[in-house]
Amino acid sequence: MITCFDIGGSTIKGATASSPEHLDTLGRVPTPLHDFEAFCAAIAGLVEQGGAPEGSAVAISITGVVDPDTGIVTCANIPCIDNKRLDAELGARLERPVFVANDADCFVLAEARAGAGQGHRVVFGAILGTGVGGGIVVDGQIHRGAGGLAGEWGHGPATASSAGTPPVSIPLFACGCGQIGCVDTIGGARGIERLHKHLHGAALPSTDIIAHWQAGDAAAEQTIDCMIDLVASPLALVVNIVGPSIVPVGGGLRNVPALIARLDGAVRQRILRRLDTPLVVPAQLTGEPGLIGAALLALGETP
Structure with a gap:
């Protein structure tokens, strides 16, 4: 026991x-x-x-x-x-x-061996919660990088300076890790709020922004469009480098299936491997x- x-x-x-x-x-x-x-x-x-x-x-x-x-x-x-x-x-x-x-x-290990990653040799787990994190499991074991750092795609200058359709200018926001332009600054719940305030001048909680987006609100659609554009490219780069065959998403945003499906489509358009089945999926273990x-x-x- x-x-x-x-x-x-x-x-x-x-x-x-x-x-x-x-x-x-x-x-x-x-x-x-x-x-x-x-x-x-x-x-x-x-x-x-x-x-x-x-x-x-x-x-x-x-x-x-x-x-x-x-x-x-x-x-x-x-x-x-x-x-x-x-x-x-x-x-x-x-x-x-x-x-x-x-x-x-631990989240990725659980998903790899008991959740969405079962049967997959390489699993990259993406956390989209308050912020952005991740981890890697290979052959059922956690990949432990030097110093304990691996899968930290949320940090390091990785975001673009414009996003959306049509493109709009996005500043490189300061991150709590001490760098600027990290995916963490625009990718999680606080990131959605930060983007919405920058684009529309309105300070709303992420839950309201997502609800407005799902109801067809044009301002919220622009916010989500920019967020997906900004997040999909760094995540596609992770997929190209690490080679996972599945990317379970944990954190609060996994509870918005339409958002994860949209991110999946954007990532699959950007990776080298051609896939006609979902790659980025909601975590199964809730x-x-x-x-x-x-x-x-x-x-x-x-x-």
């Missing part, structure tokens, strides 16, 4: 798993942000609650970057674990093996992909 966790900046969600298909949830507790002992105690409490056998593994899907060579976590959202070897330090306190991976990587991915992470590492 595995005790698995999905940990973000506000909440720790826990479950026990004998297989990825059998999760027994343990509920959730607030994430201690500044006290590492309290953080460890919260995890230990849920492990005890789950009743996993002594010495059984703990698997964690977490926001932040995990260096595969050192085990050091970089996590601005949870300062108490930043720059720590979480697997070793938490494992010593729990007296259990601990496996830790980035939450986007429940707890972070917990499922964490369970798969540990089940793949333990006998």
